[in-house]
Amino acid sequence: MQLQAIEPTPLPAARQPTGDPRRWLALPVLLTGALLPPLDFTIVNLALPSIRQSLGATSSDVQFVISAYAATYAVFLITGGRLGDLYGRRRIFLIGVAGFTAASALCGAAWSPAALIAGRILQGVMATVMAPQVLASIRVLFQGASQERALALYGAVFGLANLLGQVLGGILVSSHPFGLAWQAIFLVNIPIGLATLLGGWFLLRDSHAEHAQRLDAGGVVLLSLTLGLLVYPLIEGREMGWPWWTVAMLATSPAALAFFVNFERRLGQRGGSPLVELSLFRQKRFTTGIVMAFAFYMQNAFFLTFSVYLQNGLHLTPMDAGIATLPYVSGSFVASLASSYLMQRLGPYALTLGFALQALGFALLMLAVASILPAGRDAGLVGAGMGFGIIMPSVIKAVVGGVDPRHAGLASGVVISALQIGSALGIAVIGGVFYGALGPSQTSAAYVYAHAFALALGCVVAVLVLGGALSASVAREKPSPP
Numbered sequence: 001m002q003l004q005a006i007e008p009t010p011l012p013a014a015r016q017p018t019g020d021p022r023r024w025l026a027l028p029v030l031l032t033g034a035l036l037p038p039l040d041f042t043i044v045n046l047a048l049p050s051i052r053q054s055l056g057a058t059s060s061d062v063q064f065v066i067s068a069y070a071a072t073y074a075v076f077l078i079t080g081g082r083l084g085d086l087y088g089r090r091r092i093f094l095i096g097v098a099g100f101t102a103a104s105a106l107c108g109a110a111w112s113p114a115a116l117i118a119g120r121i122l123q124g125v126m127a128t129v130m131a132p133q134v135l136a137s138i139r140v141l142f143q144g145a146s147q148e149r150a151l152a153l154y155g156a157v158f159g160l161a162n163l164l165g166q167v168l169g170g171i172l173v174s175s176h177p178f179g180l181a182w183q184a185i186f187l188v189n190i191p192i193g194l195a196t197l198l199g200g201w202f203l204l205r206d207s208h209a210e211h212a213q214r215l216d217a218g219g220v221v222l223l224s225l226t227l228g229l230l231v232y233p234l235i236e237g238r239e240m241g242w243p244w245w246t247v248a249m250l251a252t253s254p255a256a257l258a259f260f261v262n263f264e265r266r267l268g269q270r271g272g273s274p275l276v277e278l279s280l281f282r283q284k285r286f287t288t289g290i291v292m293a294f295a296f297y298m299q300n301a302f303f304l305t306f307s308v309y310l311q312n313g314l315h316l317t318p319m320d321a322g323i324a325t326l327p328y329v330s331g332s333f334v335a336s337l338a339s340s341y342l343m344q345r346l347g348p349y350a351l352t353l354g355f356a357l358q359a360l361g362f363a364l365l366m367l368a369v370a371s372i373l374p375a376g377r378d379a380g381l382v383g384a385g386m387g388f389g390i391i392m393p394s395v396i397k398a399v400v401g402g403v404d405p406r407h408a409g410l411a412s413g414v415v416i417s418a419l420q421i422g423s424a425l426g427i428a429v430i431g432g433v434f435y436g437a438l439g440p441s442q443t444s445a446a447y448v449y450a451h452a453f454a455l456a457l458g459c460v461v462a463v464l465v466l467g468g469a470l471s472a473s474v475a476r477e478k479p480s481p482p
Helices: 023-042 045-055 059-087 089-108 113-141 144-175 189-203 217-240 244-269 278-282 284-313 318-324 326-346 349-369 374-400 405-438 446-476
Strands: none
Touching: 023 059, 023 089, 023 113, 023 144, 023 189, 045 059, 045 113, 045 144, 059 089, 059 113, 059 217, 059 405, 089 113, 089 189, 113 144, 113 374, 113 405, 144 326, 144 374, 217 244, 217 405, 244 278, 278 284, 278 405, 284 318, 284 349, 284 374, 284 405, 284 446, 318 326, 326 349, 326 374, 349 374, 349 446, 374 405, 374 446, 405 446
């Protein structure tokens, strides 16, 4: 389609070459929407003992408070991204923010474990409606160097979410504001959500795919089933000791995926509008970028294993364990702010640099834990965090940056979903290696925990090396003509 320069009618936002003039004012609103979902992953952890005592929850109830949110978030992200493409990203973003705020109020007012779990599931659903619109809007509102700066700030949000989750969660639970305990970690979302809703109403400009068609309801059901069969056992399986039905769900997921792909292909051949545009996966850069995102987020097993090592192996308090992660979080936040400059100077090789830094950082931490280089722990954490800060915006640009703006929501949902599934797989597999090395007795001996943690770090390094190799192969390729 050719643009006619002499036509006086303004171009749609998705096709404006200079971007929306209000885009920098709208960006903080979008980034707040990006902050809330990961913040609610981390902030809940510190409140779990209080939740259990206050509501009389069982261990399985407490675990489900986390896993219900995580599974729902991973399963419906692609559908949420597609909703923005079809019905307008501003509209869907505002619906997501309003729903997430209401779900947070429900969680804060929960009178039983079942009510809290219901609120967490609703939070997860609304997060999937809200989060993909952020990346999709950045894709269509920003171009060139300004897009790289916006993506760098987007990547910094994840480091900020980890920091706030550790610090703010501890403050809210221990200080009992207005006589509240664990409820405060959910109710704090209400003023944030209302401010985001107000800012989005006035500052965001709508964008969507041209000639939008109806939502592919059959595709939504089949994709949700496919991802549910994969994600739920990955999240719950290790905690439950891998009962037979979790293995059966995993074994069934490839067949469900094949059925979904065939359904989408036939729908497209009949002239319908599939939920997932399968042609995107024929673009090598897009597919390789998804694989890199998947491999990259398997490193999230580090947070689980590091926390257990610090608290059970070194007998640190939860607050001290949270403080011990600050070198990683700080390195991540600073590198995220510098990643725009690195992407401009190094191009696709910035992604390779990020993988190399994170792999080297974790390798240095592994040597420190193994007492080979004891003084290297904080340096390793900073290096690994810096790698994270560079990879996050770079891998997203690799996936979303070259996608047609009309599919920006779908691509955003796919890449965030890949990150979440990679995280679940990493925790299941690498966490399994860690707990397997501890043995059934779960001994309190520090050297056993150190050995198990070093082994888990070795697995993380291996996955990051694979991601780095893929990024280097993509960087050597010449970009395809538009």
